[in-house]
Amino acid sequence: MLWQALTLQLGYNATLVALGAALLGVSSGVTGTFLFLRKRALVSDAISHATLPGVALAFMVMVALGGEGRNLPGLLVGSALSAWAGLLCVTWLTRHTRLAEDAAIGAVLSVFFGLGVVLLTVIQTMGTGKQAGLEGFLLGSTAGMLQTDALIIAVGGALALACIVLLRRPMTLVAFDPEYAQSRGLPVARIDLAMMGLVMAVTVIGLKIVGLILIVALLIIPAVTGRFWTDRSDRVALLAGLFGGLAGYLGAAISAVAPNLPTGPIIVLASFAFFVVSFILAPGRGVLAELFRYLRFQRRVHIRQGLLALAQGQPIYEPLTLRLLKHAGLARADGVATGKGRAHAAKALRDEKRWEVLRADHAHEAAASHYDGLRDIETVLTPDQIAEIDRRIGPPRQVVQ
Amino acid sequence: MSGADFVPLSLTPLLIGIFAAIACALPGNFLVLRRQALIGDAISHVVLPGIVVAFLLTGMIAAWPMMLGAAGAALVAVALIEAIRRLGRIEPGAAMGVIFTTMFAGGVLLLEQTDTSSVHLDVEHALYGNLESLIWLDATGWSSLLDPQALAYLPPELPRMAVTLLVVSLFTWLLWRPLKLSTFDEGFARTMGVRTGLLGLALVVMAALAAVAAFDAVGSIIVIAMFICPPAAARLMSNRLEAQICWSIVFATLSAVLGYVIAGYGPLWLGLEDAVSAAGMIATVSGLILGVTAVAGPCRTRSGAPSEG
Amino acid sequence: MLDLVRTRSPEEEIVASPMAIRGLTVSYGQKPAVFSVDMTVQPGAMTAIIGPNGAGKSTLLKAALGVIKPLSGRVTVYGKPLAAQRARIAYVPQRASVDWDFPTRVRDVVIMGLYRELGLLRRVKPRHVERTMDCLARVGMTDFADRQIGQLSGGQQQRVFLARALAQEADLYLLDEPFAGVDAATEKAIIGVLKALKDEGKTVVAVHHDLATVVDYFDRVFLINTRKVAEGSVGDAFTAETLQAAYGGRLATAQIDQISRALG
Numbered sequence: 006m007l008w009q010a011l012t013l014q015l016g017y018n019a020t021l022v023a024l025g026a027a028l029l030g031v032s033s034g035v036t037g038t039f040l041f042l043r044k045r046a047l048v049s050d051a052i053s054h055a056t057l058p059g060v061a062l063a064f065m066v067m068v069a070l071g072g073e074g075r076n077l078p079g080l081l082v083g084s085a086l087s088a089w090a091g092l093l094c095v096t097w098l099t100r101h102t103r104l105a106e107d108a109a110i111g112a113v114l115s116v117f118f119g120l121g122v123v124l125l126t127v128i129q130t131m132g133t134g135k136q137a138g139l140e141g142f143l144l145g146s147t148a149g150m151l152q153t154d155a156l157i158i159a160v161g162g163a164l165a166l167a168c169i170v171l172l173r174r175p176m177t178l179v180a181f182d183p184e185y186a187q188s189r190g191l192p193v194a195r196i197d198l199a200m201m202g203l204v205m206a207v208t209v210i211g212l213k214i215v216g217l218i219l220i221v222a223l224l225i226i227p228a229v230t231g232r233f234w235t236d237r238s239d240r241v242a243l244l245a246g247l248f249g250g251l252a253g254y255l256g257a258a259i260s261a262v263a264p265n266l267p268t269g270p271i272i273v274l275a276s277f278a279f280f281v282v283s284f285i286l287a288p289g290r291g292v293l294a295e296l297f298r299y300l301r302f303q304r305r306v307h308i309r310q311g312l313l314a315l316a317q318g319q320p321i322y323e324p325l326t327l328r329l330l331k332h333a334g335l336a337r338a339d340g341v342a343t344g345k346g347r348a349h350a351a352k353a354l355r356d357e358k359r360w361e362v363l364r365a366d367h368a369h370e371a372a373a374s375h376y377d378g379l380r381d382i383e384t385v386l387t388p389d390q391i392a393e394i395d396r397r398i399g400p401p402r403q404v405v406q
Numbered sequence: 407m408s409g410a411d412f413v414p415l416s417l418t419p420l421l422i423g424i425f426a427a428i429a430c431a432l433p434g435n436f437l438v439l440r441r442q443a444l445i446g447d448a449i450s451h452v453v454l455p456g457i458v459v460a461f462l463l464t465g466m467i468a469a470w471p472m473m474l475g476a477a478g479a480a481l482v483a484v485a486l487i488e489a490i491r492r493l494g495r496i497e498p499g500a501a502m503g504v505i506f507t508t509m510f511a512g513g514v515l516l517l518e519q520t521d522t523s524s525v526h527l528d529v530e531h532a533l534y535g536n537l538e539s540l541i542w543l544d545a546t547g548w549s550s551l552l553d554p555q556a557l558a559y560l561p562p563e564l565p566r567m568a569v570t571l572l573v574v575s576l577f578t579w580l581l582w583r584p585l586k587l588s589t590f591d592e593g594f595a596r597t598m599g600v601r602t603g604l605l606g607l608a609l610v611v612m613a614a615l616a617a618v619a620a621f622d623a624v625g626s627i628i629v630i631a632m633f634i635c636p637p638a639a640a641r642l643m644s645n646r647l648e649a650q651i652c653w654s655i656v657f658a659t660l661s662a663v664l665g666y667v668i669a670g671y672g673p674l675w676l677g678l679e680d681a682v683s684a685a686g687m688i689a690t691v692s693g694l695i696l697g698v699t700a701v702a703g704p705c706r707t708r709s710g711a712p713s714e715g
Numbered sequence: 716m717l718d719l720v721r722t723r724s725p726e727e728e729i730v731a732s733p734m735a736i737r738g739l740t741v742s743y744g745q746k747p748a749v750f751s752v753d754m755t756v757q758p759g760a761m762t763a764i765i766g767p768n769g770a771g772k773s774t775l776l777k778a779a780l781g782v783i784k785p786l787s788g789r790v791t792v793y794g795k796p797l798a799a800q801r802a803r804i805a806y807v808p809q810r811a812s813v814d815w816d817f818p819t820r821v822r823d824v825v826i827m828g829l830y831r832e833l834g835l836l837r838r839v840k841p842r843h844v845e846r847t848m849d850c851l852a853r854v855g856m857t858d859f860a861d862r863q864i865g866q867l868s869g870g871q872q873q874r875v876f877l878a879r880a881l882a883q884e885a886d887l888y889l890l891d892e893p894f895a896g897v898d899a900a901t902e903k904a905i906i907g908v909l910k911a912l913k914d915e916g917k918t919v920v921a922v923h924h925d926l927a928t929v930v931d932y933f934d935r936v937f938l939i940n941t942r943k944v945a946e947g948s949v950g951d952a953f954t955a956e957t958l959q960a961a962y963g964g965r966l967a968t969a970q971i972d973q974i975s976r977a978l979g
Contacts, residue, residue, distance in 0.1 A: 439817065439818075580835060580836070581835065583830055583835060584830070584835070586819075586827075587827050587830055590813060590814075590817045590819065590824075590827070591808065591812070591813045591827070593782040593806075593808050593812055594806060594827070594879075596780070596781060596782050597781070597801065597804060597806040598830050598831055599798070599801045600830075644818060645819075645820075645863040646818055646820060646823075646863075647818045649818075650818050705818075708865070
């Protein structure tokens with residue numbers, strides 16, 4: 006069954022939904038990257054929650070006009086309008102009052118959602134049974150989706166992706182360095198607006214599949230996941246698109262097989278699974294890699310400090326330093342240097358002296374900027390240069406205890 | 407309205423609404439000033455998985471295990487957010503976004519997989535709460551307030567919310583000075599010996615306690631409105647923290663009372679038959695209050711000196 | 716160097732110093748900002764911590780105070796661990812480190828300096844208020860006591876921070892760039908207060924960036940550029956050579972010549 010779903014053999018609708026979810030995942034992953042790099046990830050939370058009153062109002066208007074309340078395009082237009090209003094409120098509050106953006110986001114998302122809930126209860130009283138379709142917008146539901154709806158989602162996802170491909174260069178520039186982008190003559194405000202427009206588009210398209218509470222996950226999690234693997238923003242965006250697309254596809258396929266596995270949560274959990282793996286194992290910024298680097302770094306710092314203390318005949322106060330020195334065979338437990346320790350200490354002290362000369366010299370400014378207390382001088386100077394410095398220092402001295 | 411109607415039908419939901427609003431607004435003041443307003447957002451989203459897990463573990467819908475489960479989920483969420491922020495060097499907003507959505511999704515999934523047909527536990531209830539249902543049928547009028555037999559049948563949410571409000575108020579009163587100090591100048595507070603990390607965590611725990619207790623009455627999303635709107639509106643009314651706290655209590659109370667009344671009676675005035683969601687209306691009113699203060703509040707704009715002296 | 720001039724053992728030196736730092740290393744990420752620094756603050760003196768931008772001046776101060784966590788190192792205050800001696804230290808952070816939009820008044824900020832005395836719940840008595848006003852008077856801010864802090868100029872904000880430190884009635888005052896971005900009148904007022912503290916026998920340590928005023932303001936200097944470059948009296952340690960060593964190519968020869976001339 007699952008295999009069939011994954012290979013798109015589960016009927017026209019399920020295939021459309023899976024493709025739509027994959028396209029949606031790619032679009033939201035890429036769009037979310039720009040939002041994340043702009044440090045405005047949670048603005049999307051305000052936008053998505055703000056869709057609820059729009060959905061409800063659109064339903065009421067369509068019913069009042071004698072139409073079918075559950076018409077998806079109508080509901081999506083309504084949701085887009087109220088999401089836009091929510092975004093305007095966030096922007097207005099941060100610009101015109103002393104409130105910070107986080108407070109504005111929280112206020113808008115909760116108030117709009119509250120208003121939406123009020124309107125939903127109003128709809129409940131309008132007539133029985135009509136509301137059922139709207140509840141699905143909270144958490145997404147693909148069960149019993151109309152073919153036209155599935156088509157709208159697939160086409161919408163493709164259109165959003167096309168817009169992203171068109172706008173990727175200016176958006177990358179603005180996300181990476183807005184001031185530089187401004188100086189290059191890019192219309193930063195308009196590009197920001199386009200970015201928010203895309204966030205809104207992704208939200209609206211995702212309403213039916215993922216639901217308004219969880220759509221924000223698709224905008225944030227893949228972007229954060231991509232960030233662990235690379236420091237280059239265009240690659241983050243690509244990876245985020247990949248992770249988002251995979252999560253969307255897997256989620257939609259799995260939930261097509263098991264009807265009581267709701268699509269939205271499954272997609273979110275799938276993208277979280279990618280996140281966890283990257284968080285722990287990514288070679289660049291993953292936790293394990295970081296931890297090993299940190300331990301190695303800490304060890305280097307302590308040994309270097311210990312050697313310098315030995316060289317200058319100073320007592321070693323830190324137990325960890327002493328332990329590391331002892332472990333490396335550089336000192337005895339009582340803090341007295343071994344033969345090897347004395348040799349290393351003499352070298353460390355001499356290197357410090359060399360650095361001192363180096364850093365006081367205009368001619369070596371570029372090399373001097375590498376100084377951090379740990380770096381071997383051989384990595385920034387040629388043997389000839391070191392010999393020149395040594396001539397200025399004078400002959401080596403023996404470290405005595 | 408006579409006491410015979412008001413006391414059994416409206417008094418308890420009204421009081422619960424007021425207590426919940428104030429209990430959330432008190433820690434909300436500090437969260438807003440610390441730029442951590444969205445911690446409230448994160449906490450209230452993870453309440454759902456918390457109670458679902460508690461239900462799965464105990465197999466019953468009882469207040470205390472569920473409150474413990476929700477509080478535990480809040481702490482787990484905060485710990486995970488901190489871990490992602492520090493270990494993964496991810497900005498706090500995005501770290502929050504990763505965790506609360508995932509935990510919420512997990513909660514929904516567990517709920518859908520569990521047979522909860524016999525108990526009153528569903529996603530909609532978790533999102534909106536049901537303030538209107540917390541009525542006190544054994545009351546017959548004001549005199550019931552002195553009648554031990556009727557009092558025994560008070561909805562349990564009322565004493566629970568009252569105790570929560572008491573605890574939150576005590577916390578704020580007791581730790582007022584270090585809270586204010588570390589919110590304004592964390593580095594200085596540390597040199598004074600304030601354990602700022604621990605204090606920050608305690609504040610989050612208080613917010614979680616308020617969220618969990620209020621969740622039953624007003625639902626998880628609308629708790630966020632109570633965390634943020636009254637303090638944010640109060641911030642625009644005054645330039646002194648003490649006054650700001652007082653304003654936030656006033657606004658929280660006003661939102662609860664007006665929201666409840668409008669939800670209950672507004673539709674009747676408009677000629678409609680049924681009431682609308684009280685919790686939703688409370689959030690809406692708090693938003694309207696924030697809107698009014700944002701347009702007309704005496705201290706609505708920044709007063710910071712230019713950064714170059 | 717021969718040790719003939721040294722009259723005290725390393726341990727005695729640590730005990731006698733208001734603040735002794737040994738082997739302090741602090742790093743942000745994988746690059747140490749401060750590497751294996753020793754510092755021995757002399758009692759009753761005014762010491763300037765000097766070094767180029769990004770040399771770890773503020774980091775040294777913050778790590779010594781436990782505001783940020785060092786990778787290694789030991790700090791003692793009057794010979795005892797920092798935690799036991801908090802009451803003897805007053806700290807003036809960088810002005811830009813806080814949000815001045817915080818809803819509070821000038822006098823409330825100064826009262827924060829009394830936190831260790833007032834504890835959680837002790838009431839603010841008239842004598843506390845008197846002390847607060849007295850501290851504000853010493854920095855010339857009496858008229859601003861009831862102002863909202865957001866309405867102050869940069870120099871006024873700095874004076875308020877200094878008043879808060881004064882309220883602590885400490886023995887050791889640590890200031891992070893107290894003269895950064897303040898007006899001339901404020902600079903004069905602040906240095907007046909600091910000199911008065913010194914005359915009372917207090918110890919003052921300040922991160923300082925203006926080389927031209929070092930000789931006028933301070934008795935001792937501590938030059939740092941990730942590592943300690945020099946430490947000692949202004950006459951001994953503030954020389955063309957040490958400056959060259961600390962600033963490397965970053966200081967123009969003309970500047971060094973000027974300072975050398977000022978030193979005579």
